[in-house]
Amino acid sequence: MASLHVALSSFPGPSFRPTGKLVIRCSADRQALFNRIAPVYDNLNDLLSLGQHRIWKRMAVSWSGAKEGDDALDICCGSGDLTFLLSEKVGPHGKAVGLDFSNEQLLIASTRQRLRSKTCYKNIKWMEGNALDLPFPDSSFDAVTIGYGLRNVVDRQRAMAEICRVLKPGSMLSVLDFNKSINPLSTTVQELMIDNIVVPVASGYGLENEYKYLKSSIRDFLTGNELEKLALEVGFSTAKHFEIGFGFMGNLVAIR
Numbered sequence: 001m002a003s004l005h006v007a008l009s010s011f012p013g014p015s016f017r018p019t020g021k022l023v024i025r026c027s028a029d030r031q032a033l034f035n036r037i038a039p040v041y042d043n044l045n046d047l048l049s050l051g052q053h054r055i056w057k058r059m060a061v062s063w064s065g066a067k068e069g070d071d072a073l074d075i076c077c078g079s080g081d082l083t084f085l086l087s088e089k090v091g092p093h094g095k096a097v098g099l100d101f102s103n104e105q106l107l108i109a110s111t112r113q114r115l116r117s118k119t120c121y122k123n124i125k126w127m128e129g130n131a132l133d134l135p136f137p138d139s140s141f142d143a144v145t146i147g148y149g150l151r152n153v154v155d156r157q158r159a160m161a162e163i164c165r166v167l168k169p170g171s172m173l174s175v176l177d178f179n180k181s182i183n184p185l186s187t188t189v190q191e192l193m194i195d196n197i198v199v200p201v202a203s204g205y206g207l208e209n210e211y212k213y214l215k216s217s218i219r220d221f222l223t224g225n226e227l228e229k230l231a232l233e234v235g236f237s238t239a240k241h242f243e244i245g246f247g248f249m250g251n252l253v254a255i256r
């Protein structure tokens with residue numbers, strides 16, 4: 001069985017343990033996961049959060065401090081929810097860049113842009129790239145957002161250091177993600193909802209394993225205090241984590 005496992009893991013696409021459990025070990029696995037869920041990602045987010053994720057994303061963009069005429073960056077942009085919100089904030093004289101390494105997610109984002117009529121969306125540029133090696137000079141942006149991305153990169157310290165590098169001094173980063181709570185009750189309820197609602201619904205789309213990854217990724221994530229500490233370690237001057245969404249979500253705001 002071990003040789004089969006090795007054989008499986010040497011092929012592209014998802015690797016599975018002999019038990020059939022999906023193994024998400026590296027960037028390529030995560031890239032493949034988000035390519036696979038791209039077609040249903042937005043609809044499942046709306047359904048499973050009862051549309052609340054749109055409120056949390058508006059909060060995250062507001063906390064980035066992005067304003068008219070700014071150059072703003074949305075890292076791990078996926079289908080572009082936060083990029084579109086940044087675009088509206090910076091307006092026609094600003095720029096909004098959405099960066100992601102999933103071509104399928106970026107295809108959805110660019111399609112949504114074409115289907116929307118707002119003129120400000122002409123200020124959006126979609127880029128296929130890696131959050132761990134941002135293709136921008138130092139001090140390029142007035143605001144940066146990363147929504148449900150930091151938990152998914154394979155090297156969070158490097159990602160945060162890259163973000164600090166490309167932000168202008170005094171500018172803000174807003175990190176929206178699931179909250180790894182220190183409250184056992186909150187953690188229990190969050191995991192019960194994932195196990196008993198999120199995963200069963202996702203399994204109806206053949207994505208049981210992909211959404212099972214949510215729970216383990218949250219368990220492996222950083223608490224609010226740890227996120228604040230990480231931000232200060234890589235060079236941000238201040239950092240503050242807020243719990244939102246009934247404590248299921250969290251948003252870190254850091255000033256470069």
Ligand SMILES: C/C(=C\Cc1cc(O)c2ccccc2c1O)CCC[C@H](C)CCC[C@H](C)CCCC(C)C
Binds near residue numbers: 041045046198210213
């Ligand atoms: C927008 C949201 C999640 C995005 C997201 C992030 C990931 O890292 C994933 C990894 C693998 C598969 C999918 C995703 C993914 O969609 C948050 C809302 C959508 C969530 C899927 C639903 C989470 C439910 C909460 C635990 C409880 C929500 C309570 C609410 C008040 C109804």
Ligand SMILES: C[S@@+](CC[C@H](N)C(=O)[O-])C[C@H]1O[C@@H](n2cnc3c(N)ncnc32)[C@H](O)[C@@H]1O
Binds near residue numbers: 081152
């Ligand atoms: C859960 S989605 C979040 C999408 C969007 N920000 C939102 O809030 O809906 C996470 C995204 O991060 C991207 N991602 C993960 N690791 C990445 C990396 N190292 N570089 C670029 N994108 C990455 C995935 O391709 C995926 O589109």
